[in-house]
Amino acid sequence: MAEAHCRDLPMWTTTFALTFLFFLIQLGTGFSILAIASTKFVELCRLTRAQLVVLGVTVGTSTTGILLGVLSLLVSDMRLQFAAIVALASLGLAWSWLNRRPGAGEMRTAAIWCMLSLPIALITWWWSFGAFSDFPYADIGADVHWMKTAQEYADGGVINPYAAQSYVDLRSALAGAFAGTVGLDLLRFSWTYRFFSILFFLLASYGFVQGIYSTPSRRWIAFFFAATGNTVALMTNGSLAVASSIVFLGVLMGNADRKENGVSARSALLLTGGAGATLLVAFALNNNPLVLALLVAGLFLLRILSNTARYAPLFLGCIWPATLLLAHRGSYLFVPTVLISWLLYLAIVRMVSAWPSPSTAVLRLLSFVLPLIIAGTILCVAGMRFGYIPSMSANGTFSSITGLILGRRIEGGEELFLGSGPQIATIELGRALGPLFSICIMLGVAWWWLTRPVLRAPSGAIRPRAEGFTTLVWSWIAGCGLSVAVLSGFPFLYRTSAIIVALFTITATETFCQLLVDVVPVSRYRRPLVAIAVTLLATILVVAVYAFAWRPGLPFAGYQTFLRPTEIAGIVLLATLALLTLARSRAISICSLVGVMGLAVAVDKAGLSGIHRNYSYGALPDHAAVVSHYNASDLDVARWLRANLRKGILLSDPYTLGMIQAVTGAPAAYLFSNLDTVNEAVAQRTKSVVRTIVQPTDGAQRLAIACSLVTPLISGINSEAFFQMRRADALSGIMKAVREAQTSIQESPQPSSDAIAAGSPEITSEEVKSAFQNILEAGDDDWNLVAIITPRTIEWTKLAADQRLSYFPPAEPIGPAVTDVLRTGPFPVLFTNNQAAVVRIPCSR
Numbered sequence: 001m002a003e004a005h006c007r008d009l010p011m012w013t014t015t016f017a018l019t020f021l022f023f024l025i026q027l028g029t030g031f032s033i034l035a036i037a038s039t040k041f042v043e044l045c046r047l048t049r050a051q052l053v054v055l056g057v058t059v060g061t062s063t064t065g066i067l068l069g070v071l072s073l074l075v076s077d078m079r080l081q082f083a084a085i086v087a088l089a090s091l092g093l094a095w096s097w098l099n100r101r102p103g104a105g106e107m108r109t110a111a112i113w114c115m116l117s118l119p120i121a122l123i124t125w126w127w128s129f130g131a132f133s134d135f136p137y138a139d140i141g142a143d144v145h146w147m148k149t150a151q152e153y154a155d156g157g158v159i160n161p162y163a164a165q166s167y168v169d170l171r172s173a174l175a176g177a178f179a180g181t182v183g184l185d186l187l188r189f190s191w192t193y194r195f196f197s198i199l200f201f202l203l204a205s206y207g208f209v210q211g212i213y214s215t216p217s218r219r220w221i222a223f224f225f226a227a228t229g230n231t232v233a234l235m236t237n238g239s240l241a242v243a244s245s246i247v248f249l250g251v252l253m254g255n256a257d258r259k260e261n262g263v264s265a266r267s268a269l270l271l272t273g274g275a276g277a278t279l280l281v282a283f284a285l286n287n288n289p290l291v292l293a294l295l296v297a298g299l300f301l302l303r304i305l306s307n308t309a310r311y312a313p314l315f316l317g318c319i320w321p322a323t324l325l326l327a328h329r330g331s332y333l334f335v336p337t338v339l340i341s342w343l344l345y346l347a348i349v350r351m352v353s354a355w356p357s358p359s360t361a362v363l364r365l366l367s368f369v370l371p372l373i374i375a376g377t378i379l380c381v382a383g384m385r386f387g388y389i390p391s392m393s394a395n396g397t398f399s400s401i402t403g404l405i406l407g408r409r410i411e412g413g414e415e416l417f418l419g420s421g422p423q424i425a426t427i428e429l430g431r432a433l434g435p436l437f438s439i440c441i442m443l444g445v446a447w448w449w450l451t452r453p454v455l456r457a458p459s460g461a462i463r464p465r466a467e468g469f470t471t472l473v474w475s476w477i478a479g480c481g482l483s484v485a486v487l488s489g490f491p492f493l494y495r496t497s498a499i500i501v502a503l504f505t506i507t508a509t510e511t512f513c514q515l516l517v518d519v520v521p522v523s524r525y526r527r528p529l530v531a532i533a534v535t536l537l538a539t540i541l542v543v544a545v546y547a548f549a550w551r552p553g554l555p556f557a558g559y560q561t562f563l564r565p566t567e568i569a570g571i572v573l574l575a576t577l578a579l580l581t582l583a584r585s586r587a588i589s590i591c592s593l594v595g596v597m598g599l600a601v602a603v604d605k606a607g608l609s610g611i612h613r614n615y616s617y618g619a620l621p622d623h624a625a626v627v628s629h630y631n632a633s634d635l636d637v638a639r640w641l642r643a644n645l646r647k648g649i650l651l652s653d654p655y656t657l658g659m660i661q662a663v664t665g666a667p668a669a670y671l672f673s674n675l676d677t678v679n680e681a682v683a684q685r686t687k688s689v690v691r692t693i694v695q696p697t698d699g700a701q702r703l704a705i706a707c708s709l710v711t712p713l714i715s716g717i718n719s720e721a722f723f724q725m726r727r728a729d730a731l732s733g734i735m736k737a738v739r740e741a742q743t744s745i746q747e748s749p750q751p752s753s754d755a756i757a758a759g760s761p762e763i764t765s766e767e768v769k770s771a772f773q774n775i776l777e778a779g780d781d782d783w784n785l786v787a788i789i790t791p792r793t794i795e796w797t798k799l800a801a802d803q804r805l806s807y808f809p810p811a812e813p814i815g816p817a818v819t820d821v822l823r824t825g826p827f828p829v830l831f832t833n834n835q836a837a838v839v840r841i842p843c844s845r
Contacts, residue, residue, distance in 0.1 A: 011188065018184050019192040022174055023200070027053060028089025028096075029067070030060025035095040036299035037315065042100070044312040046254050049106055050207035051247055055320065056096070057200065058244040059295075060089075061170035061237075062326035066292055068173040069159040073730050078157045082177045112220070113206060120227045120602075121198040123566075127606035128233035129194050131562040132613070132627040136187050136635065139617075139627045141675050141807075142236065144658040145169070147186050150176035151665030152724060155646070161733025162720040168288050170237055170327070186662070197235035202227050204243040205502075211250025212471065212506055217517075221594055222509040228598035229505060231432050231605055232498060241327040242498045245334035248320050249499070252342040255316070256349075267313045268346060272339055274317030279335060282325045286737045295322040329738055330495050337482065337496050341503070344481075345474045352470055363473050367449060370480035371442060377487045381426045422489035429486055431612050432497035433504070436541055436604035440534065440597070441504055444511035445476055451515070472510035479503035512597065517590055527589050531578040531596045538574055538600040542567050546607030558620030559610035559627075570603035617807040624808050629675060630659040631809040633835035637788060638663035640831050641838065645786065649721060651686060651710075651841075652788035653796035654678055655805060660788060667721030669713055669785065676804050685713055687797040693787055693839065694794060696821050703826040707843035714785065725783055785841045786830065789822065790814060810835070 034042075034056060042052060064085060071081040102110070132139065140147070149163040153176030163172070171193070178184035205226035206219075213219040232239045252271075282291050298318050305311050324331035351359040383389035479500050486493050486500070516527055546560060546567060577599065580592035614620075617627060634656060641648060642664040650657055650664075654672040661668055670686060672678045678686075692706040723733060791810040799805065813834040822829055827839040 015185060015188040016192050018178055019189060019196050023196055025086060025089040025174060026060035026064050027056045028092035029064045030056035031092030031096045032088050033059050033063055035092060036296060037302045038308055039099045040308045041302060041312060041315040044309055045316055047251060048210045049100060049102060050203055050210060051251055052100065054204050054207050054244055054247045058240060058323045058327055061240060062168045063292060065168035065173040066289055068177060069161060072158045076157060078177065078180045082181050117199060117202045121195060121202060124198050124230060124233055125195045127563060127566055127609055134626045137626045137628040140190055141629055143190050144662045146172040147662035148665055150179060150186055154180035155665050160720055160723055161730055162723050170240060194234055198233055200235055201230055201232050201243055204247050207247040208250035208502055211254035218509060218513055222505060224594055224598045225508055226505045228602040229437060229501060237328040238330050241324050241331045242334055242495060244324055245338050246499055246502045249338045249341060251316065256346060271313040271317035274314045275321045275335055275339055278318045278321045279332060287735055288326060288738065289734055291322060291326055333493060333496060337499055341478045344478050348474045349470055364449060366477050367445065370484060374480060374483050378426055381422050385423060422487055425486050425489050425494040427615060428494040429483060429497050431608060432501050434601060434604045434608050436537055437601045441508050445507065448511050448515060468510045468514055472507055475503045475506035479507060516593065527593045528581045531581040531593050534596050534600050535574045535578045538603050539571055541604060542571060542607055556611045556614035559613045563606055563610045566606050567603060570599060574599055621808050623811040629655050629807050629809060633833055634659045634809060636833050637836045637838060647783045648786045649783055650786060653793040656788055656790055656793060667724045671718045680801050685709060690793055691797050693827055694789060694818050694821055706841060710841060787839050787841060788836060790836045
C-alpha cells in the first residue's frame, strides 16, 4: 500500500501544478480582456490587487470557455487551441505585472495572507470534502456535467456548444484542454480543484474586507472571521458569481468615503443606472457570447472616453455586473442585492451625519425588530414542519413575479418549485450561518447597543458617534433585512446567503473590536471571560448536538463519525487558546481571543456539515465507507466503455449514467440534472425499455417491444448528444439562449401506461429501423445504443414518480436470474462484472 502511494505522489504533484496553472491561465485571460480599457479606471475605482485578481478570474473563467469553444470549431488541432489561449493569458499577466507591479507592502501582505489562508483552506477542505472521500471515490454529483463535457472535448477536440445548461461552465473547456494535451486526470483534478477553490474564496474574502477597512488590525480580524466561517468549498459558476458579488460590494464600499458627502448623488445614480441598464440589456440578449461581446464593446468605449474620472462609475456599474452575468444567471439576484446594500449604507451615513439624530432611534428599533421577525419566521417554519401549524405556500404570489420576469410559473417538479419555499430557505440559511455564529452575533449586538451607541462627555453633552457606528449598524440591518427576504421563500433567493454571511462578518468584527479591543483600559478578565463563554458554547454544541449524533442508529450518525477527530481536536485547541487570553501581553490576549472566536465558528461549521449531509444524501448505509454515488463496479464499467466503445449512446438510470458519462465523455439517450431530476415522460419510457430487456419472455418479442419503446427516445435525441455524433449546427449551439423559451423535444407529453404495456404497436419495424439508421448510423462511422444494467437500474424501474433512489451505490451483486435472461436474450452482452452488464440494443440491424 505504501509503495502504491509513493507511485501516485508524482501524479498528484503534477495534478496540483496543473490546477495552479489552470487558475493562472483563467486569470491571465481575464486580465487580457480588462486591458482593453484604460488602466486609469483601476486607479480611479481604487481597486486593490486582491480585488483586481478576483475581477480578472471572474472575467477569465467564462471568456476562456467561450473562446476555446469558438476556437475548437475553427481549428482542428487541440494543441493550437491550447497554445492560443495560453498566449492570450500570458499577454494579460504581462499587462497586469507592468501596470500593477506589487510593492514591498503588498508582498508582505501576501505573505501574511498565505500564512493564514493555507492552513485554513486545508482544514476547510478536510471537513467539507476530504474527510468524506477516499480516492477515487468521492461526491462528484455536481461535477458530472462538466467532467463529461471536458472528457468529450479531450477525446474529440471540439467543445460541445449544447452542453452548457445556462452558462459556460468554468471548468469544462480548460480542464478538457489539459486532459487532451498533457493527460490531466479529471478525477484527480476534481480533488485538487476544491483546495484551490477555497483559496480563491479566501482571497475574495480579503478583497471584500479591504473595501470595508483601511486599518490593518481590523482588516485581518475581519478576514480571519470570514475565512474560518467560510462554507463555500467548491468554485462553480454560481459560487464564483456570489463571491465576486461580495467583492463588488467591498469595492463600492471602498469608494464611499465615510462622511456625509462621500459619494455624490450623481455618481450613485450613474453607477446604479449603469448596473440596471446592463442587467436589462443582458436579459434581452439572452446569450453568453453576446454578453461577452457587450462587455468588450463597453471596455472599448471606456478607452475612447477621454474624461476617465467622470465615467469611472460606469466602469463599476457596467463592467463588473456584466462579468457576473457571464458567470451565472443568479447574478440577476446578486447584483441588485449588492446595490441595495450599498445604497442602504449611503442612506445610513446621511441619517447619522448630524449627531445626535432622531434617526438613531429608528436604527435601534430596526436592530431589534428585524431579528425578532427572523425568529418568528423560523418558529413558524418549524411549526409547519412538525404539523403544529397548517402549511402555507406563497408560490401563487411568487408565480405572478416569475411569470412577469421569466415567463414561467412555479409548477410542481419544475426547477423554480424545487428552489422555493421558506423551509428550504431556512435550512440553507441555517447551514450558511451556523448556530454558534448566530447566537454570538445576536448577543454581541445586543451588548453593544446597551453599552456603546451613545457616549456623553463629562459635561453631559453627547459626543460624536463612535468610530465604526455606521459600519456596524449598516451591516447588521442589511444582513437582517436580507435574511427576512430570504426566509420568505422566494425561489433561489437563498443563494444570497454568502452575502448575508459577509455582512454579518463585518458586524461581528465591529462588535468584537468596539467591545473588546478599542476599550482602553479594559478589564483584565473581560477577554478571558468571553473566551471561556465562547469555548463553552462550542463545547456544548459539539456534545449536545454533534457528539450526540455519534450514537449509532441516528440518521446522521455515520457522517459524524468522519468528523469526530476534527471536532475533538478543535475543542482542545479552543481550550488552549482560551487560556492564552489570560496573558499579560495585550497583543497575545487579543490574538488568542480572535482565534477562539474564529475557530469556534469553524468547529461549529464542521459539525454542521455532517448533519447537513444527511439532509442532502439521506442516511449513510452500513456498507458505505465514503460519501460517493459510485463504486468500483461503476468505475470498472466506465473504464471498459472508454477503452472499447467510444461511439456508444448510453442508457441506464441517471446515477449510473452520470458516473459513466463523466469518465467516458459518451453521450446519453436522455438529459437529466442533479443525478435524479428527469422529465417524467422520458423517465417512464426509459424504465419501460430496461424492464423489457430484463424480463424473461420470448427473445424476438422482447426485442420488438424494446425497439418500439426506444424509437421515440432516439428520434427526439437531445441536441447535446446529436451534436457529439454529427457535429451538426454548431452556430445554433453557440448562439443558443440562456433561458429556453420552448421545452426540449424530449419533454413531450407522457405516454399512457396502456401504450407502454403494449409496446407502442403503432410503430412498425420499418419505422424503427429507419429511425435508428437516421440517428445512429452514418456510413462507416456507426454509433451503437447500449444499456448498462445494474441492481440500481432495476430498482429505479420499480420506483413511482415521486420516489428517488438512494444516493449510495448498492452493495449486492446483480441477480443470477437477470444475468441468465441477458445471456440468453436477443441483446448482445458486451461486458459484465459482478454488479453490471453492458448490452447493445440492436434495433437498427
